[in-house]
Amino acid sequence: xxxTTTVGDELTDTKTAGAPSTSGTVGNTPGKKAxxxxxxxxxxxxxxxxxxxxxxxxxxxxxxxLVVLSAVPQWFTPDSPFTAxxxxxxxxxxxxxxxxxxxxDVQGCDVYTRTVWAARNSIIVGIVTxxxxxxxxxxxxxxxxxxxxxxxxxxxRFTEIFFAIPLLLGGMLIMSGLGKGNAWTVxxxxxxxxxxxxxxxxRSSVLQNKNNDYVVAARALGAGTWRITMRHILPxxxxxxxxxxxxxxxxxxxxxxxxxxxGIGVQPPGISWGLMVSDASVRWLQAPxxxxxxxxxxxxxxxxFIMVGDAVRDALDPKLR
Amino acid sequence: xxxxTSAKWVAGAVIVAMAATACSTSxxxxxxxxxxxxxxxxxxxxxxxxxxxxxSEGAEVxxxxxxxxxxxxxxxxxxxxxxxxxxNTTDSKTWTIKVKDGLTFHNGEKVDAQSFVxxxxxxxxxxxxxxxxxxxxxxxxxxxLAPGKxxxxxxxxxxxxxxxDERTFTVTLKEPFSQFKTMLxxxxxxxxxxxxxxxxxxxxGENPIGNGPFQMDGAWDHNxxxxxxxxDKYPAEGRAKLAGVTFKxxxxxxxxxxxxxxxxxxxxxxxxxxxxxxVSQEFGDRYIYKPESAVGYIGLPLEQNPExxxxxxxxxxxxMAIDRDAITxxxxxxxxxxxxxxxxxxxxxxxxGALGEVGTYNPTKAKELFDKAGGVPGNxxxxxxxxxGGHKEWIEAVANQLKANLGIEVTAKPFAKFGELLDDLGAxxxxxxxxxxxxxxxxxxxxxxxxxxxxxxxENGSNYGHYKNEEFEKTMAEADKATDxxxxxxxxxxxxxxxxxxxxxxxxxxxxxxxxxxxSVKNVEVDAQGRMDLANVELN
Numbered sequence: 001x002x003x004t005t006t007v008g009d010e011l012t013d014t015k016t017a018g019a020p021s022t023s024g025t026v027g028n029t030p031g032k033k034a035x036x037x038x039x040x041x042x043x044x045x046x047x048x049x050x051x052x053x054x055x056x057x058x059x060x061x062x063x064x065x066l067v068v069l070s071a072v073p074q075w076f077t078p079d080s081p082f083t084a085x086x087x088x089x090x091x092x093x094x095x096x097x098x099x100x101x102x103x104x105d106v107q108g109c110d111v112y113t114r115t116v117w118a119a120r121n122s123i124i125v126g127i128v129t130x131x132x133x134x135x136x137x138x139x140x141x142x143x144x145x146x147x148x149x150x151x152x153x154x155x156x157r158f159t160e161i162f163f164a165i166p167l168l169l170g171g172m173l174i175m176s177g178l179g180k181g182n183a184w185t186v187x188x189x190x191x192x193x194x195x196x197x198x199x200x201x202x203r204s205s206v207l208q209n210k211n212n213d214y215v216v217a218a219r220a221l222g223a224g225t226w227r228i229t230m231r232h233i234l235p236x237x238x239x240x241x242x243x244x245x246x247x248x249x250x251x252x253x254x255x256x257x258x259x260x261x262x263g264i265g266v267q268p269p270g271i272s273w274g275l276m277v278s279d280a281s282v283r284w285l286q287a288p289x290x291x292x293x294x295x296x297x298x299x300x301x302x303x304x305f306i307m308v309g310d311a312v313r314d315a316l317d318p319k320l321r
Numbered sequence: 322x323x324x325x326t327s328a329k330w331v332a333g334a335v336i337v338a339m340a341a342t343a344c345s346t347s348x349x350x351x352x353x354x355x356x357x358x359x360x361x362x363x364x365x366x367x368x369x370x371x372x373x374x375x376x377s378e379g380a381e382v383x384x385x386x387x388x389x390x391x392x393x394x395x396x397x398x399x400x401x402x403x404x405x406x407x408x409n410t411t412d413s414k415t416w417t418i419k420v421k422d423g424l425t426f427h428n429g430e431k432v433d434a435q436s437f438v439x440x441x442x443x444x445x446x447x448x449x450x451x452x453x454x455x456x457x458x459x460x461x462x463x464x465x466l467a468p469g470k471x472x473x474x475x476x477x478x479x480x481x482x483x484x485x486d487e488r489t490f491t492v493t494l495k496e497p498f499s500q501f502k503t504m505l506x507x508x509x510x511x512x513x514x515x516x517x518x519x520x521x522x523x524x525x526g527e528n529p530i531g532n533g534p535f536q537m538d539g540a541w542d543h544n545x546x547x548x549x550x551x552x553d554k555y556p557a558e559g560r561a562k563l564a565g566v567t568f569k570x571x572x573x574x575x576x577x578x579x580x581x582x583x584x585x586x587x588x589x590x591x592x593x594x595x596x597x598x599x600v601s602q603e604f605g606d607r608y609i610y611k612p613e614s615a616v617g618y619i620g621l622p623l624e625q626n627p628e629x630x631x632x633x634x635x636x637x638x639x640x641m642a643i644d645r646d647a648i649t650x651x652x653x654x655x656x657x658x659x660x661x662x663x664x665x666x667x668x669x670x671x672x673x674g675a676l677g678e679v680g681t682y683n684p685t686k687a688k689e690l691f692d693k694a695g696g697v698p699g700n701x702x703x704x705x706x707x708x709x710g711g712h713k714e715w716i717e718a719v720a721n722q723l724k725a726n727l728g729i730e731v732t733a734k735p736f737a738k739f740g741e742l743l744d745d746l747g748a749x750x751x752x753x754x755x756x757x758x759x760x761x762x763x764x765x766x767x768x769x770x771x772x773x774x775x776x777x778x779x780e781n782g783s784n785y786g787h788y789k790n791e792e793f794e795k796t797m798a799e800a801d802k803a804t805d806x807x808x809x810x811x812x813x814x815x816x817x818x819x820x821x822x823x824x825x826x827x828x829x830x831x832x833x834x835x836x837x838x839x840x841s842v843k844n845v846e847v848d849a850q851g852r853m854d855l856a857n858v859e860l861n
Contacts, residue, residue, distance in 0.1 A: 084724045084725045084728060089647040106651075106652065107714070107717055107718055107721055108651075108721075263735065268717070279713070279714075282714070286598075
């Protein structure tokens, strides 16, 4: 968060100097403006907006919990699902109890332990995929939009090839061809198919921004291409990328679960919620708890990221106010 | 302010696709005075010709329509004479078979020696591409009728079959085979009438003319039903008691089970898994639960991966580290039983507890033996299975037990199809252990040994681990040559002992079959091949 605010401060200077009319929020909140003039930028506005948004607060609390859970699952459960003898057949399908909150699955493994440890793969896929998509799609989008001409045409056509492949279908195709599923391969495959979306958004915001007065002014003052890009174009174009990235993070987690459910995502002995749901679905009438807990964990995780993404979008997109 | 907020909800939904079969129930058939009953069936794969049927549904109907030379006792599975008056041999190589007098096909034609020779010649000819063709390969001259792909048969008649008189014929085998009589009850050896030659297999298969206790009552109504009625000219002994049976074709066993509960159908010989929890309570002694012929194993690639599985102590340790009892009870809810011999419990020659110590769960001893023999390279192994057959749960359970009891890393590795697993194994791309099961062709101990563990079975059979043992080969050949079946059986058991000592595969469980019947019928029995003995069924 801190980084974005500094970028925002930078932004404020250029905006108030070059194009006051673009930030439509400034005049709409007179109370705040009276208190602190400098906070009335797109980013600082967004931050103060988010602080008071319960959807964002709940969502980010959940996200924080999930990140901690996946980083140090041993804080939440004393057992590891990977130790020999962790699963005993005599415990098979036992119902939830005070000692074992989520009960046992058919192999006699503790469902709570597995659900907690499975968070790691989901979070890895979500974060790694989103990071890759933003870096690759963002960089190429910036390049295409800023340079234009032949480079833009070539990159845009190339992107359209990937854009035509549906995420899940393409993921199934590549994963079943690869045959080696784990969180990292799933992330790379999903990123390969997901970056064109960010590319397009980045490219169009660069095109929108690059002829604005403050860019022209900076160039007139003798700033180089690199400086203009980093100081003026990127900070102004990054907002929609962050919003879309945050929302699609949840989508990637869902996609990982779907691939694992189909048996081509994370492979045993790796643990994934999709895999757990798939295993439990055979006996779900006999033992619904084995299916419901990982399914609920998955739904809550996807929901948390989408809540955060939605809230950030609302805060960053002045047109929706 | 936030009116425009649209929340996107992504929910992980599990869609349970239910194939709802609309099911018309015919009340008039249900246990009325006419003596008709309805039983469950799945659509047979091919036309109803014994020589071309290798699956359970077609075999079920054929069993009612035809009578083979021998049949099997429902309890002991010993072969007993049926259409044959006598089957004799002095050297286990040349067999003299005499057909009973007075047997007729449903069109009135006499059942004679020629009707069997006709049928076997047709089945053995590769131009007819009959499923049962391999069964005739033991008969002399079979290579002339089945020379192999891209070659034309040079003869239409098996050299080894000779008609002596109207009711007698002799069979000469390539090699002596003491269990030949046991093979003869299999449906590939059923007779065929002259009408088969004039009709052709395709037409005949829709409306077959057999020699069994029941005859067709109208042609096969595909995907709906096959109706049969009592054949009154059948010999008094073995004549059907019911006036007719309708084989109603279901594509969903749950529907069939519901129809059984409301007495719309009277016998279901393949109960759905969903019924297992409650069926014994609901049907009491009308629920039949008995061993079936198949045995499930963990196979080991002896030749492909000698570093890991070459030592017999390692194989024994693996076997002792598996808790068969826990797996059959929890994963299979008792629908499988722990295996204690390579031969199924329903087969003459099975010995209870033949596996002895290596078949008994003993994690301490297993670990000791395993460590003393040096373990497996890298302290890890893979356990391959085909993902399309419901094997995941028990393979993972085995993996967990090996992991816990031997302290090694065991990974359950899915393959889409069993064929893929075998291909990778054959190409040495996969070097781990693998799941494997064997279901008999005919009830003989020999059938559990030769097709799985002999040298010829490496090329042409199920010896996927390439197990080779000269002593085993020699004992099997001796057993084949024995003229006294009892002596032959003893020798097969000796061969079984050799396999148990070497443990190329680890037997895990044997399958159980479960059937149930409604209140309106009695005397229902299901044989080891999973077929109903319909001729004996009576109405209450």
